[in-house]
Amino acid sequence: MSAAVPLESGVLDEYRARLRPDAVDELVTVDGLRTDQAALGAALDAMGMAGLQEAREEAGSLASDEGVTYGTGQAGARNWAIDPIPVLIGGSEWTALTDGLRQRAVLLDLVLSDLYGDRTLLRRRVIPPEAVLAHDGYIRQTVGVDAPGHRQLVVAATDLSRNADGAWTVISDRTQAPSGPGYAMATRRIISRVMAGLHRATPLARLRGFFQTFTAALQDASPSATEPPRVVLLTPGPGSETAFEQAYLATLLGFPLVEADDLVMEQGKVWLRAGDRLEQVDVILRRVDAAYADPLELRGDSQLGVPGLIEAARNRTVAVVNPVGAGVLENPALLAHLGSAARALIGEDLRLPSPTTWWCGRPNELSHVLANLDSLVIKPISRAMGPVRYGWQLNGAERGELADRLRAEPWVWCGQEPMQLSTAPVVTRAGLEPRRFVLRTFGVAHDDDYHFLPGGLGRVAARVGEYTVSNYTGALAKDVWVLSSDAEQPALSVRDRRLGPPLVVRATGLSPRVADNLYWMGRYAERAEGTARLLKVVDDFAEDNVSRTGTPGAVATDVLLQAVAWVTVTGSIGAGESSVSYLRRAVLDAGRSGTVRHCASQVINAAQHVRDLLSVDTWAVLGRLNQTLEEIPDDDDQLQTLLDDVLESLLALAGIMAQSMVRDESWAFLDAGCRMERAQMTLALLGSALTQQRPRPVEDLVVEAVLRAGESIITHRRRAAAGTGPTVALESAIDLLLLDRLNPRSVIYQAESMASDLTLLGDEASASRALALAQALEATDPEQLLDVPVLAVQLAAIDQEFRRLSDALAPRHFLRQAPRRPQSAGWASPWQVADD
């Protein structure tokens, strides 16, 4: 902990002046830089505050570009906030810390086994039984469930900070369904670019190897001999606060992200609904909290779990990681007894200290806590039982009330010595601020050992002086660098050192939920693009023609405005409403379905359900699209620019699909959705604009606009000029937008593409249906269609056939499970004995 390097820096001098006298800082000491911090200090100095501000902003925009978010639901999700200055931990310090973490994980694993097995620790009161039995994380239904792997506790996360002496100290254990390793990786990706020079120059432990070990650890947990085992990550869904992380982690681990509807219990086993077959699941990485994991045994109203999951785990047909019930280890009352447990179970003293904790279930300890209420942190044994209270922040009445609660139910309370967390520098507009720092480490059980992510997820408080460091309260992330020379790379697993071929992960089919979302993501993306293009053409046309009352241009404008209403189903133009106001509504009204903005939000919504299948680039594009539509222009003249921006994003999305996606099932569903939508929109546009007899000048104008909206005007003009296509625009429109097999905008092209998509999906029945549709179109005589009533009938028939095809996809590919309800016999008609 000694200071070594003298300090001559404006930025750091100022920072040093702001330090809390009672806390250790991660970067500096009173008279210099801490050990191992020289390179970082020099880099900060070189960057200066201006450079650091820039870095902070760049980190923010990278997080935004990559869609790294935290928070509930769509509305509440905010970008992952990162401070650009990494926290550096020296190699040997890290090794010592991991020794302590390893001991702790081994111990917690043994405690967990005992609490759900023999319960000797409780019977002998090494851990007082009341402290465990009163904890809502102790799940009695899983007593006797023994996970098949070597360890019960597969993922061990720990929140630590340095105490006033500089020693790493455990604040709490996170064992329920710990979040963070994905955020740590996302943070590293961003900081390695923001601080590129320093990152390149610093020998530091990489993170990737940990995720390979994590993959292997989950495979180790499998109860079955099947190789490779099938592992899934069970998520509560896009409404979860850490939805980004869950999807990103699934990608890093190479396992599918699944929701409850994707899983089914059958024959006492858990299966993944993959297309029209079932694939047995061997291991579930659980991000659904215990209470919601099995509605048969626990909360009956949960829609997030699998009924029978605990039974399957009991019979070892599946392994749940961490096991349901592991949350009991998060109990702060255990901190008071873990030392005794360590001596009893492994014959060692704890290497990592934690703040002195008194469990109030014992009379002496209760008295101590009551006597020192004003200087202690008071915690209920479970976070669900209420907030943490800081004794010194309470007024007399609050303190009295708390004391009464402690006396009434002493076993649910702990008192804890307050801990002076270390601080770390945070870049703000007003220079560097020292804010409290907490490190969350992650370990996984593999090959008879625990392996740790080198570093972990660092977090600093949202404000100076704030004691709580939590994402709820707006904490910022810190990248944590573990320094290492090549000689002292942190130990990786045997499997990693062997490296050689990468771990084999079992491919899984797409569940109906995923398929459905991909298909609709494709449909809405295409609908957004088609609508934007149509609105752009009509807006442009209206601007030139609307004021010339009585001219063919004005008449054509009306026809086109009606076509907009018909194609987009956004409702007609209001009486006396200007075309530009109407078109503006059709773009921006978020509350009305069919508007560009609504379609775009549906694309994002669908994308959130299939996050793990989409690339970072996709999120960057979707993020831009969302931003474009949220910045509503005041000026109606800007509608064209806005539509150009929207189209640019949507074209980028289409580009990713065309150029960057493997032609697998995921792509096929997306593409099928695009094709289906384009076919239906084109048919609607043709049906609305071209199926009425109109004077030739009006017709020409309308048809040209339609060709323009269908991206085919240039081909029309070129062919007409070269004599290779019809000169009459209507004829050309029918040819190019309906029957031309080579035009990717034609309806026949959509039918043929659908056929190949469906073939790829193994759906021969629907594929031949699509093919028959294409053949029927090919056999159509274009001459006949010039007769407007015939055209109307034909277009309607084709449209109906496309709709039938879409309907046929649902039962085969998109079928969800029936709604799920709890039922209970309750206490049915009880009986009273007749008098004796």
Next chain:
Amino acid sequence: MTELAQAAISRPDHYTPRRYRVRHSTIYSYESEVEACYERGFLRPLETWSQQVVSNEVLVSPEPDVITQHVDHFGNHSFYVEVRTPHTELVVGKVAYVDVAWPRPNLESLNSFTVAEAAARVEQEADALERAEFLLPSALVDLAPEVTQYAEGILWSDRPLGDALVGLYSTIYRDFKYELGATSVRTRLPELLKLRKGVCQDFAHLSVGCLRSVGLPARYVSGYVETSPPPGQPKLEGSDASHAWTSVLVPGGEWIDIDPTNDHFADSRYIVTAWGRDFRDVSPLKGVIYTEAKKSELTVKVDVFRVNPDGTLS
């Protein structure tokens, strides 16, 4: 012997050993098809020192895909049932033959401890885990001040234990009106104490709460009791119901069962299905179904018949 204790045992002899046939079936009918159903229930009576299971048959219709059982945290036989045949009616039933012989509680020996002495003694000698499990409040047994206050009026600390237990069941019997529908599985004890009416489950929860509040570990017992038909009439099939009462841990490691619904100690007419901290731990049957159906109808049929030595029922 105190007067109260004398009165408690001067009743017809229900302690002789006997054999019962218990039938219990639960029938759900749905307005439309149920695609799949998962159930958990206690479909086999417990083996205890008061009863032995001679035979037990479980019937599920439609034919279940899986039916397994394990002994749960409390020692009960917990069954998992999985039905993946689409159905509009689910039947889960059991037929058990059980030999029952409860000993008559020894009031004199119980009265050799006061309530406070008994609590202290149990603390010393009982298994720490078991004691804590049945002493802490639980989901349906909150030890609110109202409960403690009610308990103090019956289980005062220097009252002899036997008298106190008799006092507990008889006071609840006197204070509360038996009324179906006044309460539900969600009724909490303070509310019950205001209502002054309820059913056997409520009275069991209340007496469990009273005992725990004075430091005596107590559990909720789910089971059956033989009932008598109205005088002069034959007993009808399916005319009984499941029952619930309370068991308390006393010095010496013995559990004593009291029935505040019927104002006496449990005797050989009582058949135990399962026990736990409260109703939630031993809910006879609960499940999750996958269906579009919005409505279902529940029918529960229970009967308890004595099996005569010649095999006939009475």
